[in-house]
Amino acid sequence: MTVVASVLTCSRTLVDLLYPAACLLCRAPTDGSASPVCESCQLAMPRSLAPVCARCGLGLAGAYDAHLVCPACQRHPPVFGQARAPFVYARAVPDAIKTFKYRGRHRLGAWLAAQMAEEVRHHAPFADVQAVVPVPLHWFTRRLRGFDPPIALARTIARLLGVPYVPLLQRTRWTATQTRLSPSARARNVEGAFRVSARPRPSGGVLLIDDVLTSGATANACAHVLRRAGIQPVHVLTAARTPLHP
Ligand SMILES: [Zn+2]
Ligand SMILES: [Zn+2]
Structure with a gap:
């Protein structure tokens, strides 16, 4: 030595x-x-285990069926293809995600990203995915926080899955936090808030990365502009899924 x-x-x-x-x-x-x-x-971090809705990843009661679709997705099918998450947003999970997001704990982010990559490997083989795309924050929010949690997650997941990281989306305007809004207000809040950047576009599908999927309004707004740009399918991978539609 x-x-x-x-x-x-x-x-x-x-x-x-x-x-x-x-x-x-x-x-x-x-x-x-x-x-x-x-x-x-x-x-204390509950796993999102089958059976889950084949579209939005919501936990469902009953026997496992890979084609099960929850009542909300039957009424209003999401714009995105499938959404999956390794954790249910309950018990210690909100604290873990907030600690990563608001206190900038990068090691915790890397650990969450590894759990998300495992979810793809074992439960949701998104075979047609050719790019990992973060849901973008507004530049002002990024400046306030000092870092961008979805970008940090997406970069690690791309590396672990061996899929290119491509920040294809931009946020066109600042939006109020979705936390206290009703589902319809959430959809209105993010409508037209994203655009596809001028980067070279993947010829296949993409995996959209965010921290939590709640009503799916943000994921739908992103999927909408990506699909309009000819990019599909748009699948969604988050660290956690809320246990109920809000
Ligand atoms: Zn502990
Ligand atoms: Zn669903």
Whole structure:
């Protein structure tokens, strides 16, 4: 071992002694685990397991059927193809996503992105996807936060899936937060808020990345402009799906 390598190893050990690795959610020691989220916090993060709606990924009661479509998607079929998420937005999941988004915890973002990539590998093989596309934030929101969570997720997912990262969408105007709006107000709020950039366009489908899918209004508005530009199918991958349509 070279002198430089020995010094680096010693300083790493010293850092580990002074600052033992801790869970980014509850601060409990992670005992040398590579995961930034401890086992008990992971157990408090409900997984989005089958059966789910074949279109919007909503958890459904009953026997597994890959073609099951929820009542809301039957009434108003989404513009996007399929949406999937590794987690249900409940219990410890909202805290994990907010910690990543609002406190800029990049290791937590990388961990969430890895769970999202696994979801694609195991449960939603979007075979026709040729680009990973983030849902864009308005430049002012990005400036306020200091970073862009969907871009951070999309870059890692693209690398893990071996699919090109292509920021194809731009936000044309600032929109109010969707959190306290009704489903119809959410759709109006984001209508016409996106456009497709002048970048070279993929010849096949794309995987749209966001943190949470709630009513699907943002994903629909993005899918609408992408489809109008001749890009389809537009599938959606988020870290979490709300357990109910709002
Ligand atoms: Zn924890
Ligand atoms: Zn549905």
